[in-house]
Amino acid sequence: MNTLGAASSGVRSVRAVLFDLDGTLLDTAADISVALNRALAEQGLPELAPAVVxxxxxxxxxxxIGRTLARLGAGAAAVDAEALLDRFTFHYGCINRHEEMQTRAYPGVAEGLAQLHALGLKLAVVTNKPRQATIELLTRLGLARPIRAVVGGDSVAHRKPHAEGLLRACEELRVGPREALMVGDSLTDVLAARAAGLSVICVPYGYNEGADPRSLPCDAFVESVADLPPLLIASGIVALA
Structure with a gap:
């Protein structure tokens, strides 16, 4: 089993775990693709394949939105990025409030969150997605109960990879950075954790802007969130409740 050494990571004991959302807890790619393509169609732009999105x-x-316009190149030069962002947000909100939603929790997420909560750990989500949209998704998928804090991209002045969101979550949970760790799927999460002084564990199945998550310079990997509680126990940085 992978272990997270207390001495090497700077963690003495873990009291809180912070999670990224998209690509870590939830597979949101299908709904993001649908919303983006609806917004593009309104602008007379070609759709992008789900694998591209x-x-x-x-x-x-x-x-x-910035990457999308860059991908489309000269044909999208006249498009107002703010207008496209607004229409994407509208369509994504509609999808998330109706039965057509395809977003699902990754395997092991519900079990892992429940086990971490049972160990007495404080849990938070730190995402660049808007806070209210995040709460609605977690609630709809039955994952909200063990989550004590949600910090969205609109909750702070600086989004990840800046440290502000992670430090805000630690403050809301009343723990220090050395008492918390971050779980994510991308370099953005790793950089944010390093900047905030947190250890960071990565999952191998996320987005990471198309790069292999296993190449990330994190402290450890877990195949699923359900593997996190035994990792922490085996590493000796969290005690059995």
């Missing part, structure tokens, strides 16, 4: 995900909606 998946590579563009990361860093929040403004980054997604």
């Amino acid at each position: 998946r590579v563009l995900i990361g860093g929040g909606v403004p980054a997604l």
